[in-house]
Amino acid sequence: MNFSSKLIEDSVNAFSSLPGIGKKSALRLVLYLVQQNKDVTKEFVNTLAQMRERVRTCNVCFNIADSELCAVCANPRRDASVICVVSTIREVMAIEDTSQFKGLYHVLGGVISPIEGVGPQDLHIDSLLERAMQPQTKEIIMAITPTIEGDTTIYYLSKKLMDADVRITTLARGISFGGELEYADEITLGRSIITRTPYKTGE
Amino acid sequence: MNFSSKLIEDSVNAFSSLPGIGKKSALRLVLYLVQQNKDVTKEFVNTLAQMRERVRTCNVCFNIADSELCAVCANPRRDASVICVVSTIREVMAIEDTSQFKGLYHVLGGVISPIEGVGPQDLHIDSLLERAMQPQTKEIIMAITPTIEGDTTIYYLSKKLMDADVRITTLARGISFGGELEYADEITLGRSIITRTPYKTGE
Numbered sequence: 336m337n338f339s340s341k342l343i344e345d346s347v348n349a350f351s352s353l354p355g356i357g358k359k360s361a362l363r364l365v366l367y368l369v370q371q372n373k374d375v376t377k378e379f380v381n382t383l384a385q386m387r388e389r390v391r392t393c394n395v396c397f398n399i400a401d402s403e404l405c406a407v408c409a410n411p412r413r414d415a416s417v418i419c420v421v422s423t424i425r426e427v428m429a430i431e432d433t434s435q436f437k438g439l440y441h442v443l444g445g446v447i448s449p450i451e452g453v454g455p456q457d458l459h460i461d462s463l464l465e466r467a468m469q470p471q472t473k474e475i476i477m478a479i480t481p482t483i484e485g486d487t488t489i490y491y492l493s494k495k496l497m498d499a500d501v502r503i504t505t506l507a508r509g510i511s512f513g514g515e516l517e518y519a520d521e522i523t524l525g526r527s528i529i530t531r532t533p534y535k536t537g538e
Numbered sequence: 539m540n541f542s543s544k545l546i547e548d549s550v551n552a553f554s555s556l557p558g559i560g561k562k563s564a565l566r567l568v569l570y571l572v573q574q575n576k577d578v579t580k581e582f583v584n585t586l587a588q589m590r591e592r593v594r595t596c597n598v599c600f601n602i603a604d605s606e607l608c609a610v611c612a613n614p615r616r617d618a619s620v621i622c623v624v625s626t627i628r629e630v631m632a633i634e635d636t637s638q639f640k641g642l643y644h645v646l647g648g649v650i651s652p653i654e655g656v657g658p659q660d661l662h663i664d665s666l667l668e669r670a671m672q673p674q675t676k677e678i679i680m681a682i683t684p685t686i687e688g689d690t691t692i693y694y695l696s697k698k699l700m701d702a703d704v705r706i707t708t709l710a711r712g713i714s715f716g717g718e719l720e721y722a723d724e725i726t727l728g729r730s731i732i733t734r735t736p737y738k739t740g741e
Binding site: 336346368389398401405483 | 541552583731
């Protein structure tokens with residue numbers, strides 16, 4: 336594309352260097368900013384600059400945080416007896432969105448993957464073991480996607496947690512609520528028969 | 539969405555305030571920046587801030603420019619006898635991308651639209667008339683999309699340019715190169731019969 340302006344060209348390249356933004360979308364964004372008051376761009380860049388400068392990870396659970404503790408760990412009303420182990424902060428956000436979990440989190444920072452060269456030492460596992468050993472910890476939920484790497488990670492963690500006096504659980508698996516049987520994949524449907532649960536009225 | 543970080547939330551809102559970027563895409567962009575080195579965000583915001591601060595419109599043709607004259611007007615090899623009139627800088631970019639036009643531009647800044655309250659006084663028309671009166675100007679190409687507003691604008695301009703000693707032309711209309719007859723819309727096909735051109739070998 337021919338921009339007849341180095342400034343515009345640089346900004347288009349800056350936007351299109353972000354994931355999922357092509358040159359055409361980048362140009363649309365740049366022209367939008369040009370057409371708005373200068374303050375719009377100023378506020379936009381200040382917000383991003385401040386975020387990147389100040390954002391950090393929680394000292395306890397490695398969730399994203401604005402200060403030493405994340406909003407979850409800093410909340411005294413959260414149940415410190417349950418720790419939900421996830422691989423990334425995206426899962427924290429997804430679980431928080433449900434408003435169903437009142438415990439704390441532990442963000443591993445990935446899963447064990449020999450192919451990608453990620454070993455246990457690259458993840459926040461030692462700190463999880465320390466937290467598991469604390470007397471208030473009663474349950475650890477493995478909320479990790481059950482891929483080969485995920486299952487390996489759960490297995491590794493459960494071995495390491497054997498000495499800790501905690502209950503280890505995983506998320507319930509089965510057919511989605513509202514999901515039709517005929518569209519469920521075979522493995523999910525098969526396992527949901529094996530792990531069938533007692534019928535309760537109102538469930 | 540629940541971000542457990544005000545900094546992240548603010549940045550997601552900043553991105554999703556841009557046109558065509560939803561909350562999910564915004565979150566993906568913010569998490570990308572968080573995962574990169576701080577310099578990536580710094581360079582991104584500096585590029586945008588500098589662009590918005592320094593970008594301006596050309597003193598002559600109102601194209602986007604880095605200094606008093608845009609790259610086209612500042613280029614002594616462009617043909618100053620032909621002025622291509624467009625409504626926005628997007629059309630300048632589109633025409634420049636073809637590398638087929640060697641003349642200069644004039645960006646009106648929109649089209650006459652009574653419904654949207656855009657009158658001739660809101661567009662860069664006086665400056666176009668001045669340029670048309672200059673002795674070196676021989677031809678004015680109306681490269682304006684032929685909507686009702688576009689046609690009104692072309693008609694208004696051609697009336698205003700009657701006293702100027704310039705040839706007024708518009709872009710050729712017809713079936714796209716490589717376009718199949720059966721898929722051309724009726725108006726385009728009908729007019730392309732009426733405005734048929736002599737056959738030349740090699741065209």
